[in-house]
Amino acid sequence: MAATWKLEFPYRRSVGPVIGEFLGGLRDRKVFGAPTPSGRVLVPPLEYDPDTGDAVGELREVGQAGVVEGYAWVPRPESNAPLDRPFAYALVRLDGADTAMLHALDAGSPDAVTPGMRVRIRWRAETTGHITDIECFEPEPS
Amino acid sequence: MRDVAVVSFAQAPLEQPPGQTEAMMLLPVITEALEQARLDRRDIGFTCSGSADYLTGGAFTFVQMLEAAGAWPPIPESHVEMDGAWALYEAWVRIQHGDIDTALVYASGRADPEALREILCLQLDPYYLLPLWPDYRTMAALQAQAVLAATGRTEADLAAIAVRSRADAKANPNAVVAGDFSAETLLADDYVVAPLRPHDLPAIAHGAAAVVLAADEKARELSARPAWITGIDHRVDPQYPGVRDLATSPSARHAGEQAGVGKGPVEAAELAATSTAEELVLIDALGLDGDVAISPSGGGLVANPVMVTGLVRIGEAFRQVNAHGRARVVAHASSGPCLQQNLVCVLEDR
Amino acid sequence: MAGEPVQFMSQMVSIEYPAPEPTLVSRHFGEQLAAGRIVGHQCPRCGKVYVPPRGYCPVCVVPTTDADEVEVADRGTVTTFSVITPIQYQGQEETDDYVLATILLDGADMTVGQQRLDGIPIDDVHSGMRVEAVWAPEAERKGAAGPGPAGGLGGAVTGWRPTGEPDAPLDQYDEHIL
Numbered sequence: 001m002a003a004t005w006k007l008e009f010p011y012r013r014s015v016g017p018v019i020g021e022f023l024g025g026l027r028d029r030k031v032f033g034a035p036t037p038s039g040r041v042l043v044p045p046l047e048y049d050p051d052t053g054d055a056v057g058e059l060r061e062v063g064q065a066g067v068v069e070g071y072a073w074v075p076r077p078e079s080n081a082p083l084d085r086p087f088a089y090a091l092v093r094l095d096g097a098d099t100a101m102l103h104a105l106d107a108g109s110p111d112a113v114t115p116g117m118r119v120r121i122r123w124r125a126e127t128t129g130h131i132t133d134i135e136c137f138e139p140e141p142s
Numbered sequence: 143m144r145d146v147a148v149v150s151f152a153q154a155p156l157e158q159p160p161g162q163t164e165a166m167m168l169l170p171v172i173t174e175a176l177e178q179a180r181l182d183r184r185d186i187g188f189t190c191s192g193s194a195d196y197l198t199g200g201a202f203t204f205v206q207m208l209e210a211a212g213a214w215p216p217i218p219e220s221h222v223e224m225d226g227a228w229a230l231y232e233a234w235v236r237i238q239h240g241d242i243d244t245a246l247v248y249a250s251g252r253a254d255p256e257a258l259r260e261i262l263c264l265q266l267d268p269y270y271l272l273p274l275w276p277d278y279r280t281m282a283a284l285q286a287q288a289v290l291a292a293t294g295r296t297e298a299d300l301a302a303i304a305v306r307s308r309a310d311a312k313a314n315p316n317a318v319v320a321g322d323f324s325a326e327t328l329l330a331d332d333y334v335v336a337p338l339r340p341h342d343l344p345a346i347a348h349g350a351a352a353v354v355l356a357a358d359e360k361a362r363e364l365s366a367r368p369a370w371i372t373g374i375d376h377r378v379d380p381q382y383p384g385v386r387d388l389a390t391s392p393s394a395r396h397a398g399e400q401a402g403v404g405k406g407p408v409e410a411a412e413l414a415a416t417s418t419a420e421e422l423v424l425i426d427a428l429g430l431d432g433d434v435a436i437s438p439s440g441g442g443l444v445a446n447p448v449m450v451t452g453l454v455r456i457g458e459a460f461r462q463v464n465a466h467g468r469a470r471v472v473a474h475a476s477s478g479p480c481l482q483q484n485l486v487c488v489l490e491d492r
Numbered sequence: 493m494a495g496e497p498v499q500f501m502s503q504m505v506s507i508e509y510p511a512p513e514p515t516l517v518s519r520h521f522g523e524q525l526a527a528g529r530i531v532g533h534q535c536p537r538c539g540k541v542y543v544p545p546r547g548y549c550p551v552c553v554v555p556t557t558d559a560d561e562v563e564v565a566d567r568g569t570v571t572t573f574s575v576i577t578p579i580q581y582q583g584q585e586e587t588d589d590y591v592l593a594t595i596l597l598d599g600a601d602m603t604v605g606q607q608r609l610d611g612i613p614i615d616d617v618h619s620g621m622r623v624e625a626v627w628a629p630e631a632e633r634k635g636a637a638g639p640g641p642a643g644g645l646g647g648a649v650t651g652w653r654p655t656g657e658p659d660a661p662l663d664q665y666d667e668h669i670l
Contacts, residue, residue: 024496132274
């Protein structure tokens with residue numbers, strides 16, 4: 001095995017009020033979205049509407065389940081992947097949101113992932129206020 | 143606006159002598175680009191480079207690269223932590239100030255494919271995406287799935303792009319992968335990240351390239367057939383993939399419109415597509431019809447020297463004008479996942 | 493606390509790179525070091541000597557090779573120095589104040605930086621000091637020197653000690669401070 005070396009940065013990022021409120025919501029097992037003056041609800045929240053530059057309004061709660069709008073099946077996950085077994089990265093538009101969140105989808109097999117399928121959040125046992133408080137999405141039982 | 147042209151282009155050969163530093167690889171490339179333009183280093187009015195220190199993890203690596211350009215006595219120079227195509231844009235802007243007539247643009251990079259997967263994650267949203275480590279193959283796959291779903295194209299269509307690129311690459315000494323392949327053979331491979339297979343993803347390479355720009359009469363003095371930049375523009379889409387329609391690239395479309403792609407017939411387009419699906423997005427965004435020769439060099443799929451690929455597209459487009467006699471060619475560079483940021487340049491023979 | 497916004501997010505970004513291969517130039521430099529010699533490359537155009545050799549002259553921008561190799565003395569002049577008070581960041585190994593010196597070796601046109609001075613009280617360090625290499629025992633010298641500690645010399649030279657000579661006059665090194 002070839003010799004390697006590691007470059008490490010122990011980041012401590014300030015998250016600001018908008019992302020901070022969203023992450024606080026995750027800690028409390030709630031998902032917040034950011035409404036824009038143009039009428040869209042951005043989930044996860046961005047601080048400004050990317051189309052108009054307007055600051056977003058007060059965050060409001062959105063659903064914890066939604067629709068798969070895009071996906072990519074990973075047959076051989078890398079060591080830093082969110083799941084340690086084959087899974088899909090998926091773009092999930094939660095109920096009440098107008099944009100999709102990119103996260104992991106634990107569907108079991110690539111055939112179980114279909115466009116438009118409904119999925120729900122699987123919360124981590126211990127939540128800390130981090131995007132990985134959502135352990136992954138899983139198919140919603142029909 | 144001053145008329146600015148590309149007057150020379152040089153690229154490091156794929157076969158490099160062993161045991162070199164990156165600066166040693168870059169030095170003869172810059173020398174060659176200058177010799178083609180019949181210029182001495184001291185004649186250059188402005189120098190701009192593109193690279194990413196993260197590729198090898200060495201802080202301020204780009205400062206060491208400056209030694210290959212020759213920076214004593216001190217020279218006016220600048221640098222972008224980006225593909226060299228953006229260094230070219232900065233040099234083009236600098237020439238517009240009117241006080242200098244020539245610029246040297248160069249780019250280099252020695253990316254390790256394993257480390258690259260992690261490195262390119264660092265350009266993603268640090269709060270929402272980086273902790274999930276969706277690497278560049280995953281991002282390309284998400285875009286590919288969106289493109290196939292939106293257009294009805296198939297994985298076989300993607301394979302056909304790979305087949306064509308590799309066949310064209312036979313004439314390109316800088317191609318990492320070239321030859322006659324059958325789509326059936328390529329499609330028999332396992333997915334890397336579905337729906338993409340190895341042939342849908344770029345061949346990562348080490349590389350270095352240099353281009354000389356010159357303005358007005360200076361360009362005619364330095365090259366028998368300069369490639370005039372009649373339009374150049376770059377735009378960026380929102381960074382979070384969930385707010386974008388990944389089947390499209392509005393920034394590529396907008397940059398193409400601002401660069402004036404549609405103002406005349408396009409004979410060839412060198413696209414820095416680093417997945418087969420990206421080519422489909424770009425052809426649509428730039429409004430390229432079936433008469434356009436797409437990436438005659440083989441494009442970014444057959445050789446992706448990270449941070450150099452876009453500058454090479456401009457260089458290859460220059461060759462299409464300068465050496466192959468084409469009248470009007472488009473060059474494209476991109477940055478970020480899923481064609482998030484795009485630079486489009488129109489080169490013409492005048 | 494429930495309902496409170498999060499303020500900070502910790503993230504360890506860790507990237508693994510292949511270890512850089514020593515270049516031919518640095519490998520040869522390391523071999524000479526192991527044999528107790530400090531070598532550089534002399535530019536065939538301007539005659540400047542670079543230690544450690546880079547494989548090119550950065551002023552003339554021409555390649556240099558083994559054919560351009562010259563030996564320089566293992567003694568020289570301290571041109572400048574810094575007194576470092578180590579901040580205890582994660583991974584820091586130093587605890588006490590120490591000096592890093594830049595040395596112009598006799599015969600070289602470029603200085604070597606980041607050199608440790610052996611047994612010289614910090615207050616005695618000054619520009620113009622004449623110093624000589626303290627060589628590690630031959631068996632302990634590491635071979636290939638690449639981008640490494642002490643400007644590549646750290647594999648074989650453990651530090652620099654005063655020679656006892658009078659200070660070099662400023663005009664002998666004022667063009668070569670850094």
